[in-house]
Amino acid sequence: MTETAMAADRDVAVEKGVSQTREAMGRLVRNPAAMFGIVVMVLLFLACFLGPIVFGLDPEASDFDAVSLPPTFANGHWFGTDDLGRDLLTRTLTGGRVSLLLGVTATLVALGIGVIYGAIAGYAGGRIDSLMMRFVDVFYAVPFIFFVILLTFLFGRSLLSLLIAIGAVYWLTIAVIVRGETLSLKRKEFIEAAKAGGMSAPAIIFRHIVPNTVAPVIVYASMTVSDVILGESLLSFLGLGVQEPNTSWGVLIEDGAATMESQWWPLIFPAAFLAATLFALNYIADGLRDAFDPKSR
């Protein structure tokens, strides 16, 4: 950056009083890897949500004259068909809808629980805090996916139940992060001032604490999205997640793995979409981390 540009930047900052978040977004936009990740994610979302409408094929429709066709442009099945004659492009995209939507919504649920839980634990401090954190520790004893499986016994395996089960487990790390932030925020003068001014504890938590934890929360949310998508695909691959007639990338990868000795295409395409998503989300998460904490590099 040239001298003048930097000066201009500084002037803008002084004039508008640029917020931490906006400043970080500026850094994010200038990070090519993160921008690449964002572009890929936007394309994937567009493809999955608009693609099936554009192609106009039913992901459930079986065409028994076109069973297990290899992918070609000529026959209209770009990704080929599966052993029931269903178009794999349409299935990959509709499966992507479920995977992406579950990834984002379950993360939002996890975020809601984690931020509130962490903020309350950190703000309350003392015995309440240590009790609440002991509870979190218990869940760290076993990989998260096991608890999600246990919860699916309770709630069932519909999409909504999976969303609840995943959201009910993946909030733990966010809670730990927010608690840590809250502990340091609690000592700041503006919180003291709010307390002295007679503000109630819930009001302080929601008006002053939570908004100030936004930076680490955004970074961890982006990591959680890829964790959740990976977790959901893993569950579905094991047959414990998304159930027919719904489909997701995990389900398709499992179907593909079952028929891979004779056909490679049912495995490769959903796997490639899943890998592309995880790649892109990793770049975005890295970019966000660097953007919010430039010193970390």
Add this chain to the structure above:
Amino acid sequence: MLRYTIRRLVGAIPTMFALIAITFFIMRIAPGGPFDGNRKVTEVVKANLERAYHLDDPLWLQFLRYLWGVLHFDFGPSFKYRDYTVSELIWQGFPVSFEVGMWAIAIATVVGVTLGTVAALRQHSMIDYSVMAVGMTGVAVPTFVVGPLMQIVFGVSLLMLPVGGWDGSLERKIMPIIALALPNIAYIASLARGSMIESLRTNHVRTARAKGIGGWRTVTRHALIGGLVPVVAYLGPATAGIVTGSIVIEKVFSIPGIGRYFVDAALNRDYTLVLGVVIFYGFLIIIANLIVDLCYALLDPKVRYD
């Protein structure tokens, strides 16, 4: 050190208790008992079965009985495999899972540290960039994709290795072990790269170089010990990752380990087996974390436990 070990073990007791309680009550609240399967049994038979398994007792009594059993490593009978107890199934599967898991961790550590060290020594070279690319790929391509891909390439196309199954022979172990190790190789390589770059810049390594100790010896004797600390710290979480990975690997390669039993049990609502495996894994991971923390103290003199 001994006092620390004992304190950690005592500290793990409430965690284990809470883990057992939470999993037990989730399983008992969950709808659908083990006898609600496809084969309908008459009410009388069902009542008799429930009495035989003590399912008609009050919940707290069932829990106490279960807890007492767990203390004796008795997780009750499996609901699905009627002739086996859960402990028998766990002991049957564990040696297999343990063998694959330990080899995977060992290979991941050796290969990961080697790759990371080479990358750190040749920073910003082609080798460095390819190691980082491998690291990124290992993070983004999950085990349940890598496993089937390896089967297609090495099993179906090249006919080099058997696609799956388990008879204790080496050639059937190679693919599952590598598939399980890959994500950890990737992660350990990038971890080791970062810490080695830092370690190579420390004063004692520079002093060793200045005193004319050969390049290789400086790296292995002086830099590596500092560089290994984060890698060792990661081996705790890695155990949890290996446990999750083994579920996938054992399904993909049809290996008769605990992970395979667990997935079948979860699909069949074999509650006692699911419970037993979760508790067993919890215990295993707590022990693994303790061992890792103790090794950590041995490697890094700045860490002291008293």
